[in-house]
Amino acid sequence: MIDWLTVKIRVQLPAPIADGWTLKIRGDGTEAYRCPHRLSVGGSFESALTIRAVVRDELELSGNVAKFVQGHNLYGSDDPLAVLWAALQRLEPHLGASLAEIGLTSPSELGERTTISRIDCTKMLQFDSAGDALSFLRSAEATGRIPRRGRGVFKQGTLVYGDAQGKRFTRWQIVVYSKGQEIGAREPGHRLPEFMMVDREILDFCNRSIRVEVRVGRNELREKGLRALSAWSEATSDAIWRDYVGQLSFNEAFVDEAAELAKLPDHLRGTFAQWKLGQDLRKAMTKAKFYRHRRMIEALTGYDISIPPAAPATASVVPIKRVLEGRIGGRPGWADRVDAQLLSAGAVVFPRAA
Numbered sequence: 001m002i003d004w005l006t007v008k009i010r011v012q013l014p015a016p017i018a019d020g021w022t023l024k025i026r027g028d029g030t031e032a033y034r035c036p037h038r039l040s041v042g043g044s045f046e047s048a049l050t051i052r053a054v055v056r057d058e059l060e061l062s063g064n065v066a067k068f069v070q071g072h073n074l075y076g077s078d079d080p081l082a083v084l085w086a087a088l089q090r091l092e093p094h095l096g097a098s099l100a101e102i103g104l105t106s107p108s109e110l111g112e113r114t115t116i117s118r119i120d121c122t123k124m125l126q127f128d129s130a131g132d133a134l135s136f137l138r139s140a141e142a143t144g145r146i147p148r149r150g151r152g153v154f155k156q157g158t159l160v161y162g163d164a165q166g167k168r169f170t171r172w173q174i175v176v177y178s179k180g181q182e183i184g185a186r187e188p189g190h191r192l193p194e195f196m197m198v199d200r201e202i203l204d205f206c207n208r209s210i211r212v213e214v215r216v217g218r219n220e221l222r223e224k225g226l227r228a229l230s231a232w233s234e235a236t237s238d239a240i241w242r243d244y245v246g247q248l249s250f251n252e253a254f255v256d257e258a259a260e261l262a263k264l265p266d267h268l269r270g271t272f273a274q275w276k277l278g279q280d281l282r283k284a285m286t287k288a289k290f291y292r293h294r295r296m297i298e299a300l301t302g303y304d305i306s307i308p309p310a311a312p313a314t315a316s317v318v319p320i321k322r323v324l325e326g327r328i329g330g331r332p333g334w335a336d337r338v339d340a341q342l343l344s345a346g347a348v349v350f351p352r353a354a
Helices: 065-070 080-094 107-113 130-143 179-183 200-207 218-223 234-245 253-262 266-276 287-301 320-324 335-344
Strands: 002-010 021-025 031-036 039-042 048-052 058-064 114-126 153-155 158-162 172-178 209-217 249-251 317-319
Touching (some): 002 065, 002 107, 039 080, 048 065, 048 080, 058 065, 058 080, 080 107, 114 234, 130 158, 130 172, 130 209, 172 179, 172 234, 179 200, 179 209, 200 209, 209 234, 253 266, 266 287
Antiparallel strands (some): 002 058, 002 114, 039 048, 114 209, 153 158, 158 172, 172 209, 249 317
16 A cells, blocks of 8 residues: 655645745845745544645645545555545645646646655555564564665664665665554554554454555655656556565574464463564563563473573575565455444545555
8 A cells, every 4th residue: 555655746826835934034134045844734533744835836745645534554545646636635725726726637637747755655464463473573673684785774663674764765665563563652643543443353453464664765766767656556556565575585583483483372472572572571561470471481482581582593595475475464354344434534445445
């Protein structure tokens, strides 16, 4: 699905758009320059996009378009044109004129007028349990590599390959994280709508899911001839994701670890996976729970979780295609039920969203 978009659109606005201005005044009192601040516009539930028009003939837009129109990003459309068109229809009251009046009479015209600076193509990987999902994340951090790029950078539960410099990049990133941990972080912008946060079926889906995002920046888009929105389709988004993620390979230690997890009951798999990630479990759980889990895990696997895990041994690598086989999730079985509730609350629902 398409998650984040940063674009510039050629339009004819009635006036510039800004949420205030920063001015530089010379010593003689004259204005040196002014910089407009982006205007944040709320969308479905608590999500928002930012817009700005320094001049009347160019609209800048940036943000998580999936969350803006749907209220969530657990599944959605692979068509960036459809998602952006839906977002602009939501933004219309803030533009000072209708879409037709600013020159956007159809989605196809929007495609011809839009230049992309960043686009995120994403998929969810599904595992049998939350412990299995966290184990994959740990193994990806410990053994995953990309030719000529090396290992990823792991920080605050998120693994980044490529230009590992946060959200400011011009080439590309592969970003891997636990969806369950993200929505449970209680940080602004990460949580689901409240009715979804109390739905056990949805929470179980998230806890068993690893999100893999391919973020492509302006320089990479330029080299691939994909800066124009009109060059994109659902097939393009899918191909970009598979092309970049397909460069990953893993040490065979990942495959071996699955056998250890299979020895554990579900309620211990998460503890084992967190230990493998290097977390201090004494701080994460009560003293009684820690020693109870330590005793049970040691009895079943021989591992002592009071001792930091050793670095994985060198082994032959396996292509990620083998690791991901059968893991890429599609549209969840509960999606129709959730879509009905989202529609009644004013969100947009895309046909064929997966």
